[in-house]
Structures are given as structure tokens and as C-alpha cells.
Amino acid sequence: EVQLVESGGGLVQAGGSLRLACAASGFSVGDYGIGWFRQAPGKEREDVSCLSSSNDRTYYADSAKGRFTISSDNAKNTVYLQLNSLKPEDTAVYYCAVVGCSSSGPYPNYGLNYWGKGTLVTVSS
Secondary structure (H helix, E strand, O other): OOEEEEEOOEEEEOOOOEEEEEEEEOOOOOOOEEEEEEEOOOOOOEEEEEEOOOOOOEEEOOOOOOOEEEEEEOOOOEEEEEEOOOOHHHOEEEEEEEEEEEOOEEEOOOOOOOEOOOEEEEEEO
8 A cells, every 4th residue: 555654854943954755655756746745733735846757847836946855766765855944934744745746836646645644844943
């Protein structure tokens, strides 16, 4: 069965960095697009970044551009999200999911609903 497990979250001060990991099992990340999303308490879930199955398309939300980088390691079957220059407003639970991905953002992939349980990023001022 498909499983996604996020890790790498934690508490950092503003300006710090974290590397989030999305470890996949039951499928190859080279065959599917992967998206990163986040949700803060009381707010809607928002798109952060995604990487297409062919690894030739990426998307970054305006809030992430220039600070976050998505990448994949097929040997480890893992997709990463490098978070740099973190701000307090980045505080949220970060999730990864199987998605389609275009330059305009993630979209549902044939009704698939594979999500991890999330990892918490807390940025203090």
C-alpha cells in the first residue's frame, strides 16, 4: 500500500533553515508527482511547491520563491523540501502528497488521495 511519511520539522529561529523529507513506499517517486502543502491553525491549507513525475516541472508559491527548494532522490525514494530564510509566518504543519504538477501548481492525480500525516515547522521571532 502507498505510504508517505514526512520528517525534518522542528523549532527554529527566524532566518534559520530546515530540510523536510517525504519518504515514499509502495511506489516510486520517479513515477508520480509530489507536492508539498502547509496548514496553520485556523487557516486554509495552501500549496507550497511541487515536482512533476518527469522532474522537468516545478512550482513554488510566491511565498516560497527564492527561499524553498524541492528536489528528489530516486535512490532513497524520497522528495525533499529545503526551507531557508524561515519566517514566523512559515509556521505550519507541512504535508506531502501524490499530485500532478504543472508550472502553475499541483492538481489532483486521477482521484488519488495519498497524503502523509505531516511534520510541524515552528519558526520563532
